Amino acid sequence: MGLDTVELVMRIEEEFSIEILDAELSSIKTVDDLYRLVISKLHVGSSTRISNAFYRLRRAMMACLGLPRSAIRPATKLAVILPKPTRIAAWRSLAEITGLRFPKLLHPRWVRDTIRVLTGAVTIAFLAWMIEWSRPWGLLWLPLIALTGVVAVAVLNGLYAMTRWLARELPVRRVGELAESLLSLNFSEFSADVTENQVFSAQEVWLQIVHIISDQMSIDRQEIAPDSRMVEDLGIE
Numbered sequence: 001m002g003l004d005t006v007e008l009v010m011r012i013e014e015e016f017s018i019e020i021l022d023a024e025l026s027s028i029k030t031v032d033d034l035y036r037l038v039i040s041k042l043h044v045g046s047s048t049r050i051s052n053a054f055y056r057l058r059r060a061m062m063a064c065l066g067l068p069r070s071a072i073r074p075a076t077k078l079a080v081i082l083p084k085p086t087r088i089a090a091w092r093s094l095a096e097i098t099g100l101r102f103p104k105l106l107h108p109r110w111v112r113d114t115i116r117v118l119t120g121a122v123t124i125a126f127l128a129w130m131i132e133w134s135r136p137w138g139l140l141w142l143p144l145i146a147l148t149g150v151v152a153v154a155v156l157n158g159l160y161a162m163t164r165w166l167a168r169e170l171p172v173r174r175v176g177e178l179a180e181s182l183l184s185l186n187f188s189e190f191s192a193d194v195t196e197n198q199v200f201s202a203q204e205v206w207l208q209i210v211h212i213i214s215d216q217m218s219i220d221r222q223e224i225a226p227d228s229r230m231v232e233d234l235g236i237e
Helices: 003-016 031-040 049-065 084-098 109-134 138-162 175-185 187-191 202-217
Strands: none
Touching (some): 003 031, 049 187, 049 202, 175 187, 175 202
């Protein structure tokens, strides 16, 4: 097992309160294989976690946005009830009212592209300056490359922080999808009041596995499918 697999397995064990043996991992080739292994160790049945997340979100939206209950359904488009001019404030208020960790609003694509270009330009300029100044040779290239990586991450995070006020794009499209994201981001909280013999729905298990893989490996959720190969497609070693 590589470090990616070790960290992924530890996270899954912690979130579902299960134990995965090393010998069991040898048969894991796809995301569906991992899902079926986790399912086999859980009590699967009907569960109220997703509905509880939706009801909690709906109550917050009614209080924060002044909307009637009938206007907030799983299929309701977030862009309609959260217009851009007031979206940042409303998003922050919803997080405060629910007491839950919310997914971050996204920068527009043109801003993300600009930040990447600027980060690349600064990183290349820094590397060129360091090469000219230090004249590295042999193993001295290793700390220089590591330092350049640190600078790139710092510049990237700094630019995103400086342009936080531009982040107004929604990470999901509908209320139901937001409720699913809230469940994934706050899974332990929605499981806190459940008895030791916890019951999980198959949908909850799948959503949480996808979330864990996406979060651990920085992979877009849309790229994770049941037949996605852990090594070849997702790079998990």
